[in-house]
Amino acid sequence: MTSVARLRAPLERLYRDFDWTGRIEKDAIRFPLRYADPADREVAALLAAGLAYGRVDLFAPWVDWALRRMGEAPHRFVLGFDPAKDADRFDGFRYRFNRPRDLAAFCLAAQRVLLRYGSLRQCFLAGYSETDPDVGPALERFVGAFRSQDLRPIFPRGRASRGYRHLFPLPSRGGPCKRLHLFLRWMVRREPPDFGLWREIPPAKLLIPVDTHVENMSRAVGLTRRRSRTWRMAVEITERLRRLDPSDPVKYDFALCHKRMSGDCRDRRDPAVCAPCGLRPVCRHWSRA
Ligand code: SF4
Missing domain, CATH: 1.10.1670.10 (Helix-hairpin-Helix base-excision DNA repair enzymes (C-terminal))
Structure with missing residues (x-):
């Protein structure tokens, strides 16, 4: 080397x-950049990063589509999300592994995480330790928080779809988890184009x-x-x-x-x-x- x-x-x-x-207009970061409120930015960033696979010209229109369905304030939309009333907003979504119910499950899981921790940042910090060599252990717990939610209102048989699990890959499975590291880069790095919203995490750990x-x-x-x-x-x-x-x-x-x-x-x-x-x-x- x-x-x-x-x-x-x-x-x-x-x-x-x-x-x-x-x-910047060719990068998925342009989607969370639309929102001034950090709470909206977190939610939009997690969804945009989760869907950022394949070619950008193919996934970007679908990210845009999904975020528009969530209105001006994705954080508020997620907090008020009612599967019975709101899940059909995503009808028609179709990008590779992902279907409307994956987006509905994302909203329901994010709602529960937000209600329990207050913010995505607080959820991540709950699993973070300064002694960890990098963000890996905290990311495993963060993903676990989304995967362990009871999503039976969306998945009545109790097993999350492949598309939903694809949004939240577990680091322990050995994949690169590119989309989750992208999300963390946006949240943690202090220099442009990244947002530097999660000041408790040193960029050195990314x-x-x-x-x-x-x-x-x-x-x-x-x-x-x-x-x-x-x-x-x-x-x-x-x-x-x-x-x-x-x-x-x-x-x-x-x-x-x-x-x-x-x-x-x-x-x-x-x-x-x-x-x-x-x-x-x-x-x-x-x-x-
Ligand atoms: S453009 Fe790519 S292939 Fe060419 S010198 Fe640079 S890194 Fe190497």
């Missing part, structure tokens, strides 16, 4: 120079949300050699980034992801596309150049 000393300057430059404002773009970029510059996208890969990449910036290791995530997503990197040697790329000195596609 590429040494930390060689990675430092190219990655710092990428982070510093990346025009994130120009990419893990990078590894999607296909971050995976490709991380392999290209030698942050990982792992072949499969797992929790371990997220930990490995973050540990390397933590050596570059111990207090804010996932600050590179947005730029890494969008560089690949935008087509500014094709994950192969392309003289025209690669010419202006500052990562070229550490890129494996140019290592023999």
